[in-house]
Amino acid sequence: LLSPSSLSHSNKESNGTSRPKWRMNRFFGRKKKKAETPKVDLGDVTKGMESRGTEVDQKIAKIEKELRAIKVKIKKTKPGSSSRRVLSNKAKQLIRQRNMYAKNREQLYNQQFNAEQIQFAKDNIDNTKQMVSAMKSAKEDFKQGMKDLNIDEIEDLHDDMDELLEDNEELNEIMGRAYGVPEELDEDELMNELDDLEEEFEEEEEQETEETPDYLVSAASAANNRIESEAKAQPAIESKHKVEAKEMA
Numbered sequence: 001l002l003s004p005s006s007l008s009h010s011n012k013e014s015n016g017t018s019r020p021k022w023r024m025n026r027f028f029g030r031k032k033k034k035a036e037t038p039k040v041d042l043g044d045v046t047k048g049m050e051s052r053g054t055e056v057d058q059k060i061a062k063i064e065k066e067l068r069a070i071k072v073k074i075k076k077t078k079p080g081s082s083s084r085r086v087l088s089n090k091a092k093q094l095i096r097q098r099n100m101y102a103k104n105r106e107q108l109y110n111q112q113f114n115a116e117q118i119q120f121a122k123d124n125i126d127n128t129k130q131m132v133s134a135m136k137s138a139k140e141d142f143k144q145g146m147k148d149l150n151i152d153e154i155e156d157l158h159d160d161m162d163e164l165l166e167d168n169e170e171l172n173e174i175m176g177r178a179y180g181v182p183e184e185l186d187e188d189e190l191m192n193e194l195d196d197l198e199e200e201f202e203e204e205e206e207q208e209t210e211e212t213p214d215y216l217v218s219a220a221s222a223a224n225n226r227i228e229s230e231a232k233a234q235p236a237i238e239s240k241h242k243v244e245a246k247e248m249a
Contacts, residue, residue: 042115042118042119042122043119045115046112046115046116046119049108049111049112049115050112052108053105053108053109053112056101056104056105056108057105059101060098060101060102060105063094063097063098063101064098066094067091067094067095067098070087070090070091070094071091073087074087074088074091
């Protein structure tokens with residue numbers, strides 16, 4: 001037995017009021033999906049314009065070189081001659097080409113400038129996004145770090161460090177004390193100490209003199225006497241030289 005739905009479907013098909021979808025696709029075809037437009041990189045566009053501009057500049061430079069050569073040849077030909085007309089026609093053609101390339105180059109300059117401006121703005125947006133992302137990450141790290149820190153504990157730690165440094169300084173003062181030496185001396189005691197040191201120095205010098213042989217002592221005294229006499233005679237010699245120099249002048 002057929003269900004009511006199958007009967008209605010068969011009736012519609014027999015009456016021609018409806019057709020299966022696969023038959024419609026068979027006659028009219030399926031609807032084609034639109035192809036996705038590939039993304040264009042502004043950097044590649046700018047490089048392409050720059051390359052194109054370089055080529056145009058090279059062509060303009062080549063035409064200008066040919067025009068200079070034609071100008072020299074035209075000056076060497078007679079006015080009204082056939083060779084002069086040929087050169088003139090060629091020069092006019094080259095000038096038209098040059099103007100066309102120059103106009104094209106100017107358009108490329110403007111397009112390249114616009115593309116670079118857009119690229120610069122896009123780079124700024126990308127940099128801003130990265131900066132915002134970094135700031136968000138730093139914010140989370142900062143929050144987590146503050147949770148791990150306790151201000152009261154840090155203050156207590158700081159106080160403990162101050163106490164330890166004070167104890168260390170006191171310990172250094174204790175260990176640096178000198179034994180058997182008074183901490184303060186008045187002026188009289190200081191002078192007495194200096195006098196005692198001077199007497200000790202004199203006694204040491206006398207002992208060294210007694211231990212030194214007589215010939216060494218006499219040689220040393222002779223050398224000292226000679227040095228003293230030379231030092232005394234030096235001003236007299238210098239004054240004599242000055243007088244002689246004035247007389248010669």
